[in-house]
Amino acid sequence: MGVNEKIRKVDGIGLVMGKPAYSDDLAPRDALIVKVLRSPHAHAEILSIDTSKAEASEGIACVFTYANVSDVNFSRAGQGFPEPSPYDHRILNKICRYIGEPVAVVAGVFEHQVDEAINKIKVEYKVLDAILDFEIAKDHDIKIHSGDGTKSMFEIGHYPEKNIAASYEMEIGSVKETLKQCDVVYEGRYYTQAQAHAMTEPHTSVSYYDQQDRLNIITSTQTPFHVRRIVGKTLNLPLSKVRVIKPRIGGGYGGKQAIHGEFFVAMVTMKTGKAAKCIFSRKEVFEGSYTRHQMRLDIKVGAMKDGTIQVIDMDILSNTGAYGEHALTVLMVAGSKTLPLYNKVKAVGFRGDVVYTNLTPAGAYRGYGAIQGNFALESAIDELADLLEIDSVKLREMNMMKEGETSEIFEIMGEGQEGTAMTIESCKLQECLDLCLEKLNYYDIYPRKQVAPNKIRSVGYALAMQGSGIPYIDMGSAIIKLNDDGFFNLMVGATDIGTGSDTILAQIAAEALEVPVEKIIVYSSDTDLTPFDTGAYASSTTYVSGHSVRIAAEKMKENIIEAGRKHFNSHHVNYVEGVLTCEDQSITLKDFSTKLFYSENQEQLVASGSYVGTKSPPPYMVGGVEIEVDTRTGEVDILNYVAVVDCGTTINPNLAKIQVEGAIVQGIGMTMYEEVNISEQGHNFNNSFMRYKVPTRMEIKHLDVSFVESYEPSGPFGAKSVGEIGIDTPPAALSNALKNAIGKRINVLPIRAEDVWKSIKA
Amino acid sequence: MKINLIVNHNHYDYYPRPDEYLIESLRKLGFQSVKKGCDTTSCGVCSVIVDGQLVPSCSYLTSRCDQKEVLTVEGIPEEARHIAEFITAEGVDQCGFCSPGHVMAIHALKLELKNPTMEEIKHYLAGNMCRCSGYEGQHRAIKKMMEVE
């Protein structure tokens, strides 16, 4: 009834027609305006801060600095509890560790009054030397977190005295010995940049006291339940006094997983009793939220002459900026969501340090770790094929993961902890590869075609895998209630951030309840009214939250049948597609539910379901690209990007397709256009959409996304995740295509036209 | 300074600050479809139509709108619904934050270009950024809606 249907997003028409639905749209009209004074220095100590003139300024309600806010250490990462991220953050700090770090928070009636008041704050800074280059951060004389109460909740390899936020190491077999035995070894070094999320809605938080004097926070978050926990604990509020509502969100991609302005508005409301709202400027989004982790990846891949890959070793240096949100998890995922692609190896090594620098923190970002790891691994496999003089397709086919197989890595590496062993029950990599290469006319073009005196066409591709939630951690739940007239409310903690999860969860409920999707009214992400969910991250919503919806819906069906037995006074009751039957009698759900409330065996039917994954089945994908290179200038035209995806059942094929298309373009942006330029003082030049260039529609000539038939037995109606997988392949696929075009490997992202030009000339 | 601001055919006596931009005024007046995406006139999210022309409302001084006809998505409900039907049929609405500006740009395009090619359409909409969708689905929707060959 609902699954595998291309139905419209339930909120789509309303949003496109501009209905008020986002955080700022829902803010009380009289909300105080909250703005933040931010550090102009990459590393500085606040010697004194005089806010008296600001406080006396017209329209100003309150001013906060490090001196009058809670000094509890916490992590704003917005992960499961206890977090695998260091507790190195405070609401406001005496030490500023990056340009953009909040120094003071000011609330007032009108925005221009707040701006004026901020200008009146006098801060005396002692400017400290800063670390801006992550490759020199480890063991540097400058200590970014020293004596500030920084701690970890459990062992995450956190060594603040060495500027290390987290570190990790593992080895299967003997990497050293196996490398020695290999006929051919490829070694390479790859760099990726601190990409910005660039969601169109800036981070926005609103707060007010309700009629029960409870703090209500409406916020653009991916993790309302984590927000409640972190804000409550840090501000010393019982969680019963906090309600967090996630309205519609204007894009997140991981950027709204952590806490941003929520503290600031909460403090203002608690202090003044008044409603407050904080909307980040675009500059604040760039400088004051967080980015993807910049990484340096050293990879070794060894193989025998026949093409059997024996060993893969990956050594990573990751830059977490000033604070360590997701430091460990991103690092681990760079291995755990890439290395199992080639599961026939004898040895695997993986280690890495995540270092602090005086730059904008890094945090969650769609495909985190995986996109960086994939760039190194899938580039390396192409390089290895060249060394072996074997067709890269054959090399991959020989070594890649197949259905029914496993990888030891699954058990050893999880996300911030040990992993979970699993056998891969659905893996259509071969089908994806075949179809992708066919659509790409790969063998017609490979390696290159000269199409004009200065123009070369070429193709390249990469394989990718992701996960579907974090086993034994990511939890979702759902409540379904039956209403008179025979429709249902579905309450889910799951967080729709524009992905369409409300819609696909309704589809899952409709499928299980055998009713049209219109009969399911979804309400999501309100800590008072919906059950718990860890939130929209780690590709968990369809697989984990979707599962909880299926369970709740199946229980509801049982409840309906049970109530039907009372109605018919018989055990032999059937429920099919919204009709209860007992021998030759039948009653529609519409009539039955109305009786249930008004005239017969009155009872409210409610069912709940919750789910924690016991495995994290990877979706797989092959992404291939055809490019045209101008050999005079290094300009790269992306003519066609072909993606073939195995995400199990597509609950909603339209929405799944757009998830992949959007992710590919974000990946293309990271690969080709999204430059991060930092000045010698640590200032980010590219802190606006004028300077930070995400792809426009003109860069996208053609996308071709399709799905192969696949069914994941452990997933809800056969589904795996689809939110992140699409972002992983562009770096390696484009780098491989360029190698095929110009014979040189570009190993630094983003691949600027100038870099290609230099490479051609060299 | 008092101005006569005409939004979606309704007249408002409005007293803008000299440095107030149209986006702020429109949101204050309750036209919440108008969204702010950046501070540098770079994203097209805040697009509205003033006197028949597509403009970024974040950069149009309200004081300069005296007697001008401002149109937001709220003012073209039938047209917006028509466009929304095509966009949502592709599932390309996604987070929806850029959608009202995108609808206004499509509306302006339809008023301005007769039988445009897909390249002309893409060029016209190039200033409207979308981070969710990857654009391709938008183009499928527009192609169907405008019956582009």
Added chain:
Amino acid sequence: MKADRIVKPSSLEQAYEILISEKSATILGGGLFLRLQKKHFTTLIDCSHLLSSEILIGDVISIGSMTSLRDIETNLSLPKGLNQSVKQISGVGVRNLATIGGSVYGRYPFSDINTMLVALDATLTFFNSGKISMRKYNEEGLKEKDILLEISFRAPQFSASAFYKKVYTDFSLINLSVSNNTLAIGARPMRPIYLEHVDFSKSPKEILSEVEFGSDFKGSKEYRRALCEARLEDLIYTMGGHHEN
């Protein structure tokens, strides 16, 4: 940008009077770059009702300073190079607001249209300073603030414009414009310069040998030269000129 007041003067005389009597008064063009400035203005002077937004086509073409870049893009009676030069300046909405007067007055070195106007050897007409060549203005500016009324130039027989942008709507890393046998190059990243009596039968390398390029975080001078040579080669090719093959 902050402003204390905005005025709509009844005459250009009045506008000029306010402009020069207040240090922090400014004329509004489209107001786009003004918005990005961190300045506090005492007075914003809106002259849109007093200034022309008309394009007059003849042997001499004149364009009112309030003409929008979008009108310049779509007026096909204008030299083709001028149409091309504005085509990728941000999006349609911005081009509807942005004026040629604002672009010229600001002397923005990255401006695509200014490079074309340098190639066209345009003449600027100011309210107080009268006529001054675009090339001179571009180099030296004016001693005092003024009101730009009109941009005019002789219609060229041939014109073309090209640039390199990382993404479609970005600022140019390099731009170049041809008007008859004049070649102007801008976004070097320094202000546009021009070469006259260019012999387009020569190779781009030779033509550009004397042109100076600079480096910034967007690109090195060597790369700008390479881009410029390639773009010029393509322009010469479209002009029907020499080209290998």
